[in-house]
Amino acid sequence: MLNNSKILITGGAGFVGSRLAIMLLNKYTNLDIVLCDNLLRTNSMNNVDEVKRHCPSSSRVFFEYCDITTDNIYSLMQGVDYVCHLAATRINRGWYYMQEAHNCLATGTFKVYDAAVENNVKKIYYASSASVYQGLFCDILNPIKEDSVCQPHTIYGAAKYYGENLLKSFNKKYDIEYCISRFFSVYGVGMDSESPYTEVIPRWINSALNKQNICSIGNPDESILDLVEVNDVCEAIICMLENGKNSVYNVCSGEGTSLRDLYLLINKEAENLLGYQVGLDTINNATRKDIEKVRIGCSAKLKSLGWQPKVSLQDGIKELFKHVQKRKG
Numbered sequence: 001m002l003n004n005s006k007i008l009i010t011g012g013a014g015f016v017g018s019r020l021a022i023m024l025l026n027k028y029t030n031l032d033i034v035l036c037d038n039l040l041r042t043n044s045m046n047n048v049d050e051v052k053r054h055c056p057s058s059s060r061v062f063f064e065y066c067d068i069t070t071d072n073i074y075s076l077m078q079g080v081d082y083v084c085h086l087a088a089t090r091i092n093r094g095w096y097y098m099q100e101a102h103n104c105l106a107t108g109t110f111k112v113y114d115a116a117v118e119n120n121v122k123k124i125y126y127a128s129s130a131s132v133y134q135g136l137f138c139d140i141l142n143p144i145k146e147d148s149v150c151q152p153h154t155i156y157g158a159a160k161y162y163g164e165n166l167l168k169s170f171n172k173k174y175d176i177e178y179c180i181s182r183f184f185s186v187y188g189v190g191m192d193s194e195s196p197y198t199e200v201i202p203r204w205i206n207s208a209l210n211k212q213n214i215c216s217i218g219n220p221d222e223s224i225l226d227l228v229e230v231n232d233v234c235e236a237i238i239c240m241l242e243n244g245k246n247s248v249y250n251v252c253s254g255e256g257t258s259l260r261d262l263y264l265l266i267n268k269e270a271e272n273l274l275g276y277q278v279g280l281d282t283i284n285n286a287t288r289k290d291i292e293k294v295r296i297g298c299s300a301k302l303k304s305l306g307w308q309p310k311v312s313l314q315d316g317i318k319e320l321f322k323h324v325q326k327r328k329g
Contacts, residue, residue, distance in 0.1 A: 001242050006032040008080045010068055010112060011087035013037035015190050016127070016183075018047035020084060020234040021061065022054045027238065031059040036076055038067040041090060047190065068108035077115040082241060085112050085163075086127040094156040105159030113170045123177040125241055128164050130184045130226075130252070130295055131157035139224075140256050143298040146182070146248045164248065171246055179244035181236060184252035184297050188230030188316060189323045200259065201266075201317070205324045208270040213279040220259035220282065224294040226252045227262075229311035239307040252297030253309055265314060269321040 007024065011017040012035025021033050033055075035048055048063045055061045066072045068087050077083070087108065094101030109126075116124050132150040134157050152158045167178050187201050204214045216223075228251060236251045263280050271277050299307075 002028045002031070002082065002238075004030045005081040006034070006079050007082045007084065008034040008036060008076060009084045009086060010036045010073075011041075011085075011127075012051075013039055013042050013045065013047050013063070014086065015047075015188075016186065016230060016233060017084070017086045018051050019188075019190065019230050020086075020237055021051045023231070023234045023238065025051070025054050025056065025059055025061070029056075029058045033059070033061050034076060034080070035061065035063045036066045036068070036073070037063070037087070038065065068112055069103050071111070073108075073111050074115040074118060077119040077121065080116070080119060081122050082125070083112065083116050083121050083123070084125045084127075084237065084241075085109065087112075088127070088160075089156070091129075091131065091154075091156045094159075095154065098155045101155045102159060105156070106162055109159075109163040110166060113167060117170060117174045117176055121176065123179070123241065124167060124170075125237060126163055126167050126178065126180045127237075128180050128182045128248070129157065129160045130182050130250070130297060132161040132164070132182060133295065138294060138296050140296055143226075143252075143254060143296045144250070145298045146250055146301055178246055179240040180248040181240060181251045181302075182248065182297075183233065184226040184228055184250065184295065186230055186233050186251075187227055187320065188311075189320055191230065191320070200262065201320065202324055204263065204266050205269075205321050206328070208266055208278050208321075209274070209325055209328055211276065211278065213281045214263050214266065215281045215283060216259050216263065217283050218293075220263060220280065222293050223259045224256040224296060225259075225262070226255065226296045227257050227313055227316075228253045228309060229313075229316040232309040232311050235310070236302055236307050239302070239305050243305040247301075249302040249305075250297040250299050251302060252299050253313070254297060254299050255313070256294070256296045257313060262317075265317045266321065269318055273321065273325065
């Protein structure tokens with residue numbers, strides 16, 4: 001379906017965007033992939049260079065330095081068949097710089113959609129977030145489904161939900177096809193170390209490598225994450241591009257992992273690879289009001305398209321541990 005296509009990825013130099021580009025290049029032939037990014041989050045071309053190293057002779061990869069809040073996005077959209085809109089400000093940064101977050105997540109998102117319509121793009125994929133589910137009760141027996149009530153109370157969650165509804169409005173007016181994903185806690189090699197939910201993973205791995213105790217902010221048994229590995233996430237995006245139509249899909253493992261469980265997994269890798277264990281310290285800190293303690297999703301709708309997560313949490317943590325260890329030398 002995607003062979004011989006031109007695909008534009010906003011946020012293409014980022015963690016998920018660059019991995020998606022590599023997986024598209026591995027799966028399809030004769031692709032033109034345009035990586036659009038202002039490098040605000042990554043401040044580096046390393047991920048772009050990695051994508052280019054994976055580009056076969058039958059395809060081409062282009063990098064375009066572009067802020068989606070400017071009109072430059074309109075010219076970049078020329079000849080594009082599919083748009084994967086992943087550009088976003090950090091959740092943490094949005095908590096402190098609300099206008100900047102609004103400009104990126106709302107104004108920028110409008111311009112991406114508008115440029116896509118103006119240039120007759122076939123389909124838009126939009127990366128939303130489980131942050132739209134803020135305040136909902138859930139547990140392993142009652143996971144969050146796509147039809148759950150969305151009442152986000154932060155600029156990030158509210159703007160992501162706006163982006164979803166805006167895309168549905170463009171579909172109604174212009175009949176442009178779309179698919180929307182709601183990411184839960186994405187982790188993996190190359191991950192952002194400043195995410196409020198998954199930042200503990202590289203930080204804790206670094207602590208273990210330095211033979212320092214791991215520090216949990218709050219009760220490690222109360223905070224429950226639904227962790228999904230980045231390769232599985234990108235497989236989900238490709239599945240939606242191929243088979244999803246005008247709908248919203250949770251991207252999650254459907255399994256709850258407490259911070260204590262995560263500590264035990266990282267400690268196990270430290271023992272297996274380095275021959276020692278580290279302790280777990282707890283610090284009470286209630287200053288942040290935007291972090292959900294429990295968030296577990298249901299991915300049955302996405303699985304109905306043929307997607308299945310393949311990377312176990314144990315294998316994902318092991319791979320990330322080795323990667324962080326290698327980078328530290």
